[in-house]
Amino acid sequence: MSIGISYYFDTEIAEILNLSFPKLDDIIAGEDDLETISTIFEVFIVYGHNMSCDAFDRFRGEDSRFKETLARDVRGMDEALSFTRNHLDSLDGDNASSAIGPHLFKHIQNTLYKPRYGNIEVLVAREYISYYEQDESHNEIILKFAKPNFNFCLFLYIEELKTLTR
Helix, strand or coil: CCCCCHHHHHHHHHHHHHHHHHHHHHHHCCCCCHHHHHHHHHHHHHCCCCCCHHHHHHHECCCCCECHHHHHCHHHHHHHHHHHHHHHHHCCHHHHHHHHCHHHHHHHHHHHHHHHHCCCHHHHHHHHHHHHHHCCCCCHHHHHHHHHHHHHHHHHHHHHHHHHCC
């Protein structure tokens, strides 16, 4: 999603997720990686599936807080932030605000949203392309597709701005 090309494959992604959702418990049963579970959760939620938060229980200690060992899992924590953002988006602002208080709710929103969602989607994609390019496990074909796609989208945005400012 962050690399900015998923919209080309929306139909295929939706079909695969629709087939996979009934088997979701089996898919995640053996997973003990926070990043993997968070990514699965985010993708299913984005595509309209109602996945239970119970999938994250395996990462909680007896005190119901996330285990301290997760602090070393930087990728997993990034995904946990994404998970939290998605849940805040799905909450009705008035209900969430009254449950935890309006000031804390606003503080959480500001803390979580500014880093990633304070940007335009194309800028997030550009940043992620740079990050993904440095990742040892990157897929060269995806990069060869994502880079010109980014440039094409940027060109379209510039043309739209020119049209709007005439």
